[in-house]
Amino acid sequence: MPEQTITKRQIIFIMLGTMLTLLIAALNNTIVGTAMPKIVRELQGMEHYSWPFTSYMLFSTIILPISGKLADIYGRKKITLLGIIILAVASMLCGISRTMIELSILRGFQGIGGGICVSSAFIIVSEIFPMGQRAKYIGLVTSMFALASIMGPVAGGIITDHFSWRWVFFVNIPLNVVAFLLLFKFLPVIIHHDEERKIDIIGVAAFVLTALPALFVVSQIAYRPFLSLDMIALTLFSLLMLILFLYVEKRSREPILNLHYFKEDIFSASVIASALGSMAVFGTAIFFPLYLQSTRGLSATKSGLIMMPMMMAMILATNISGTLVSRFKIFKPVAVAGFIITCLGIFSFGFLGKYCSIAGLIVFSSLAGGGIGLTLPIFSVAPQSVFPHRQVGIVTSLLQFFRNLGGTVGSAMFGTIMFLHMSSKLKDVPNGNVPAATADLVKNPAILTNPEKVAAIRESIPQSLIADFERFVSSCLSSVAGSIEMIFIVAGVILLIGLVSVILKFNEKKVRHAVSEYKKRQQVKFSS
Incomplete structure (x- = not known):
């Protein structure tokens, strides 16, 4: 043609x-x-x-x-x-x-x-x-x-x-x-x-039957007992299908997931780093509105507006990173800087969030969004350069798959951490003079995080106990805030692991050489 x-x-x-x-x-x-x-x-x-x-x-x-x-x-x-x-x-x-x-x-x-x-x-x-x-x-x-x-x-x-x-x-x-x-x-x-x-039809079927139950278990682990019969059955079935999938892929002429991709350091480092980055940032981001609305008393509209700077910072940083890579061909320094900035924002939120004003929280979230934005183009372009051009489709899709998987696992894992930490801390909050039945009602997270329901309970409290009730609710909300701040600290540790993987496994010279060679061998034909 x-x-x-x-x-x-x-x-x-x-x-x-x-x-x-x-x-x-x-x-x-x-x-x-x-x-x-x-x-x-x-x-x-x-x-x-x-x-x-x-x-x-x-x-x-x-x-x-x-x-x-x-x-x-x-x-x-x-x-x-x-x-x-x-x-x-x-x-x-x-x-x-x-x-x-x-x-x-x-x-x-x-x-x-x-x-x-x-x-x-x-x-x-x-x-x-x-x-x-x-x-x-x-x-x-x-x-x-x-x-x-x-x-x-x-x-x-x-x-x-x-x-x-x-x-x-x-x-x-x-x-x-x-x-x-x-x-x-x-x-x-x-x-x-x-x-x-x-x-590879058999490979596709085995892959779907591996991923579907596994992702369902991960997404539901915060809401269902992991040792329940259905969760155990789904986990075992997923593992069985994974074994079948690996067996089929090793023998397939056109595997859906060729394991040789992971032998390439640049690809494996990019998969690990992007998955951990998504797990930490996008996994915690869904809890930010809950933090603002439940512990700071803000409306849904205001919490959405407060999250806008984080997203704007991500957009700006992503485009800055893309320009730096295109113009100066620098990869690893930008990725390392992105992880460090993201760690700074996430850890600051976890350790200092309760002491900060709304402006401080905006700064912390913007650092997290901007930092992770710097890494996104790096971990898309670098792996593509080390494989033949005809494989760019599957390489790109695999990277996006593991990035999405990281966010999915993160949201489920952080939900479990928050729920367990919150339940433990709420049990330790003394009732004071608040009636036991009322205290137990307020300690229900579904009620505690709903200002309208808390206000309805407040109306039934005798005037003489209002001050005690307010102190009790404040203590309970502090436990909720502490539980959400805890998941940001865990996310910071996950980001540090991602940072270490980039420092140890991401070879800057190899990527630059691969980009140079890729440009030489890139021959794409177009037909209308």
Whole structure:
């Protein structure tokens, strides 16, 4: 097929379509949260409150390496457009759901489309731009995650309050149409003539049956006893499928997860560092609003606004890092600096949070967001440079898979730590003159962290005991604050492990040499 040069006009529209695709997929993870209370009330399923989140998270994570392999075999454009179609259809079906179980199943379907879109966005950038420019554009695309974190909760609240929660899903459809048309028209078909058109069906099935129960156990460990029969059964089944998966992959000609990737130090160091970074920062970030609303008495709107500087810092730092890598070809110093800055922000929150004003918390969270933002382009570009160009799809998807997996494990693990620490500390809070029945009611975390319910209990307290009641509630809230601060300290330790892995395993000279060689051997053919 004839070689085709991509024009500057094409690049602009390809980037617009790619960024919009990733923004839509990321928004599906953030826009639903503020709509969930009304969804639960209408569909009658409080006991299934977390299922739509878990379902989307599980399937979007599992599909990442699979979609990368499919893109390597069948072409980037076909798989990207397929992901957009799945996301649009699933969004429409979610919007007409009649029960919580139905919504949860359809959210899994939506997660498949979202995962393909996330994987495809990074693959497209890796294909279109040469190694010297790639980090800058990966930084630009990565910033869509932070933008979605800013827009999602606010947009979800406005849509739910003024229209209907169903429009939280319907609003995706016209955006998907725009993204589809842009990429259909301007994204060229990228040909790799030496790629065998095969897919490891047995490997895919074993991988799904390994990851699905494992991620479900991880996401539910904070809410169900780990030694319960269902959790044990799922864990054993996952381990059995993992053994089968490894056995199949070693013998497959076209493995979905070729284990030789992990023999490459740059890849393994990037996987470890990015997974631990996501575990620490994105795992703790979901507890920041709880900290602000429960222990500082702020509204949901104000807590969302306070989180904005963190996301803005992440966007800015990601683009700065991408520019530094593209212009000066420095990798390890930027990654190390990012981890150190993130550690400073996370540890400061954990040790000094209770003594700080809101302004201080904004500074700490911004340091964490900015620091982790510096590392994101590094751990995307560096591993791509050490593998053949035809494998960039699966390499990129694997990196995103382990990054998502880190955040999933982190949120579940930190939830367990917080719950156990909080339960222990609340038991030690003396009741004072507060009646035992009232004290036990207040010590229930679901009530304690709900200001409206605490206010309702306060109205039933005799005037003579109000002062005692206020002191008791304050002590209980201090225990909640201490429990959340504890998970930030644990997150700081995890970041230190990530920092050590970068210092010991990330070879700066090897990456620079690989980037130079990659630019020489990069020969991509385009056909319209």
